[in-house]
Amino acid sequence: MNGPTLHKTAADCAEELPGAQLEHPFGPDWEVYKVRGKVFMLMTEVPGRPVVILKADPDEADALREQYSHISPGYHMNKKHWITLEGGEDVDKELVRELVTDSYRLVVAHLPKAERPVDPNTYGTGTQPAR
Known part of the structure; x- marks a missing residue:
């Protein structure tokens, strides 16, 4: 997946999440998605490379960084609780959607x-609460 597709896929997913809002508190180069005022996703470019910065469970973040060459510690964020995702051959739409949804849920x-x-x-x- 290339960078522009990465940003579009992540943004499309974030916009479907209940209560998610797009803001630009750091200027036009940063797209910041929040739920109830709390950040769950940031998108920008770091030296010309589109990136998506997401919250992740610390143990899962370590596993993701080991498994995917295009996932690194969170850019300008707490390295334990945030990851940076770049476009690459091992990054597909399902992975992006899963990581965005996981960040939102956290x-x-x-x-x-x-x-x-x-x-x-x-x-x-995929599971719904009992009624």
Whole structure:
């Protein structure tokens, strides 16, 4: 997947997430997606390379960095809790969508229950809560 496709895929996924909002708090070169005021995805270019910066579980982040050559520690973010994703041959739409959704769910899980737009334990996992 190339850089422009990476950004489009990530943005398309983020825009489908309940309560997600796009902001530009750092100027026009940074697209920042938030849910209830909390950042879950940033997109920009670092020396001409489009990147997507996402929140990740620390253990999963380590595993992702080992498995994918196009995933590195979070650019300008806490290296333990954030990852940077670049376009590359081992990056496909399913991986991008999964990582964006996981980042969103991690942020939603830390919101007060009354503010959560979805249940972070079931959203995007294919399982629905019992009614």
